[in-house]
Amino acid sequence: MQKLFNMSMIFGGLIATSFVGVAYAGGGDKPYTVKCSEGVCMVDASTYEGERRFEGTCGLCHGAQGVGGIRGPALTTGNGRLQGMDLIVFETVVTNGVKGNVGVMPAFGKDPNIKPYIGDIWAYLQAVKDGKITGALEEMGQEKKKFSGWE
Numbered sequence: 001m002q003k004l005f006n007m008s009m010i011f012g013g014l015i016a017t018s019f020v021g022v023a024y025a026g027g028g029d030k031p032y033t034v035k036c037s038e039g040v041c042m043v044d045a046s047t048y049e050g051e052r053r054f055e056g057t058c059g060l061c062h063g064a065q066g067v068g069g070i071r072g073p074a075l076t077t078g079n080g081r082l083q084g085m086d087l088i089v090f091e092t093v094v095t096n097g098v099k100g101n102v103g104v105m106p107a108f109g110k111d112p113n114i115k116p117y118i119g120d121i122w123a124y125l126q127a128v129k130d131g132k133i134t135g136a137l138e139e140m141g142q143e144k145k146k147f148s149g150w151e
Contacts, residue, residue: 031087031123032132039135043127048139050124053117061105065128071103076129083129091118 033044043051055064061072066082068074075082082090095115097107108114114121127133 030126030130031119032127033140034127034132035140036132036134041133041135041137042140043133043137044123045139046120047123047127048137049117050120050122051137053114054121054124057108057111057114058121065133066125072105073100076125080129082125087119087122090122094118094121 032047034047035042054062054066058072059066059069061069062075063069063072066075066080067077068080074080093105095107095109095118097105099105124133
């Protein structure tokens with residue numbers, strides 16, 4: 001029964017995509033802004049927040065930068081799960097979870113640390129998938145924070 005529910009949620013997302021079109025308006029505009037120089041990438045607030053959320057939760061299974069892990073498949077590599085996926089399907093899978101051939105991705109639809117940030121996580125993963133993240137991330141317009149005792 002759960003498998004049928006998961007498949008219907010994914011199928012519903014695919015149908016919604018056919019009516020809505022491209023997940024981001026503007027004919028293919030990228031959901032991120034990244035400017036890298038000398039090993040540091042300045043990113044917009046959404047991409048920065050997405051990196052924090054992904055690496056702190058999703059990366060535990062999907063690996064750093066979504067390249068694949070022990071428990072979760074690759075997302076951002078050339079044959080990763082994000083290839084050909086749009087935001088609507090991504091949000092459906094993250095919200096409702098999915099049972100795969102090997103394991104189960106839990107639903108994060110009620111997780112206050114993930115659900116409100118799905119668009120941010122998407123932006124981060126798209127930047128990684130597109131090869132735009134080539135160094136450590138810092139948020140644009142923010143001064144680098146220094147913590148006493150960490151100098």
